[in-house]
Amino acid sequence: MTSGAWDRVDQYLEQSLLTAPDREQRTAVEQANSAAGLPAIDVSPAQGKFLNLIARSIRARRVLEIGTLGGYSTGWLARAVGEEGQVVTLEFEPRHAEVARANLDRAGLGKRVEIRVGAALDSLPVLEQENPEPFDLVFVDADKVNNAEYVRWALRLTRPGSIIIVDNVVRQGGIADPNSADAAVRASREVIELVGAEPRLDSIVMQTVGSKGWDGFIYAIVTE
Numbered sequence: 308m309t310s311g312a313w314d315r316v317d318q319y320l321e322q323s324l325l326t327a328p329d330r331e332q333r334t335a336v337e338q339a340n341s342a343a344g345l346p347a348i349d350v351s352p353a354q355g356k357f358l359n360l361i362a363r364s365i366r367a368r369r370v371l372e373i374g375t376l377g378g379y380s381t382g383w384l385a386r387a388v389g390e391e392g393q394v395v396t397l398e399f400e401p402r403h404a405e406v407a408r409a410n411l412d413r414a415g416l417g418k419r420v421e422i423r424v425g426a427a428l429d430s431l432p433v434l435e436q437e438n439p440e441p442f443d444l445v446f447v448d449a450d451k452v453n454n455a456e457y458v459r460w461a462l463r464l465t466r467p468g469s470i471i472i473v474d475n476v477v478r479q480g481g482i483a484d485p486n487s488a489d490a491a492v493r494a495s496r497e498v499i500e501l502v503g504a505e506p507r508l509d510s511i512v513m514q515t516v517g518s519k520g521w522d523g524f525i526y527a528i529v530t531e
């Protein structure tokens with residue numbers, strides 16, 4: 308099967324399993340992001356819906372996201388937490404945060420989402436100092452080289468039973484090469500080894516194919 312076939316399958320699944328408002332929401336975010344010059348590196352509609360289903364499965368009320376872009380994945384998570392829930396999302400680029408704010412407000416989700424602008428490794432200690440309620444779900448999707456640090460922070464900000472997801476760790480199979488010179492591949496191997504050795508986490512990596520190519524994500528549950 309080729310990537311063209313993966314695309315066609317994703318298109319079929321989007322038509323079959325997403326609602327018309329889901330598809331309209333995707334188009335609206337895509338158009339706004341593109342008009343603002345944001346890169347098209349958000350999750351696919353199927354991946355966004357999957358995040359939404361996971362969050363609803365665990366009845367998540369508090370979600371932390373690292374890497375907002377235009378707020379497409381944020382919107383799926385914000386819909387999952389419900390009116391009383393909250394998504395805190397961390398974004399380095401002020402322009403991305405501005406576009407995300409507009410996208411989320413237009414979708415009627417603005418009240419559920421707090422966007423914090425700055426490098427996540429600066430924002431996370433500030434967040435911790437505020438002594439927040441533990442997060443039920445953490446979605447890591449920012450600069451890949453810091454993934455291991457983000458998981459360490461996620462452990463500090465969650466509770467037993469929380470879920471930590473780290474996107475884009477398979478890197479078209481690159482992670483199978485222990486000698487790879489690619490910084491993102493090396494970071495993926497680092498974070499996979501971290502979660503494998505961490506006694507407070509039970510984890511697996513699921514490989515994925517689709518409109519975003521061949522990749523995969525870490526799915527980890529905080530056990531203690």
Ligand SMILES: C[S@@+](CC[C@H](N)C(=O)[O-])C[C@H]1O[C@@H](n2cnc3c(N)ncnc32)[C@H](O)[C@@H]1O
Nearest residue numbers: 349350374376379380398399426427448449450
């Ligand atoms: C892959 S995109 C996020 C996509 C988004 N989660 C979605 O699916 O709609 C990664 C985002 O992380 C942001 N980013 C990169 N380095 C960062 C850092 N050190 N701290 C916070 N955000 C960062 C980028 O500016 C970019 O907007």
